[in-house]
Amino acid sequence: SAVISQKPSRDICQRGTSLTIQCQVDSQVTMMFWYRQQPGQSLTLIATANQGSEATYESGFVIDKFPISRPNLTFSTLTVSNMSPEDSSIYLCSVWGQGNNEQFFGPGTRLTVL
């Protein structure tokens, strides 16, 4: 199994500002995934973060808006830049367990943009 922590757990931000979300895993993993869950919606993949290379972004998400860092095998950050109220969501990071039979999720960061 994998235990994932995220900081902050929640935040309220003003439009036009940026917020960096941290994700820490208790074991070394090759790939970390960042998801967004807008209110009342499902989870949408933002990007896949590999250590030592640029993150791979899904359609509709760009690096300028959601820059990602992956400095080592247990840590990643996602920044939500130049925020607008439409960015109000839960942001979750996740990793695979051994065997790829379970994807573990962090507790999420609840972001509200005013």
Added chain:
Amino acid sequence: AQKITQTQPGMFVQEKEAVTLDCTYDTSDQSYGLFWYKQPSSGEMIFLIYQGSYDEQNATEGRYSLNFQKARKSANLVISASQLGDSAMYFCAMRGQAGTALIFGKGTTLSVSS
């Protein structure tokens, strides 16, 4: 492209009854995995059950079973003997190639009444 479809926005069931949550999928991959997650109002993502595309037996985990019909591309979740604590959002998800990210359906809200 992969796709997960959950056609039931909401389901209502009484305690101790069984309930089936529907999920159909589409993929061109030969090897894939199907997952169900529960998300209570707290927002955490709780893994319930996994089915591999080559698994011959339907997966079971306690009160949860996955009715896997490969030819019909369906992976329905059956919850036996519903409990009040089962009230939550349920997501069906799929991964293709091992290690890649999960793709989620829109979810089904399950309400269990006494």
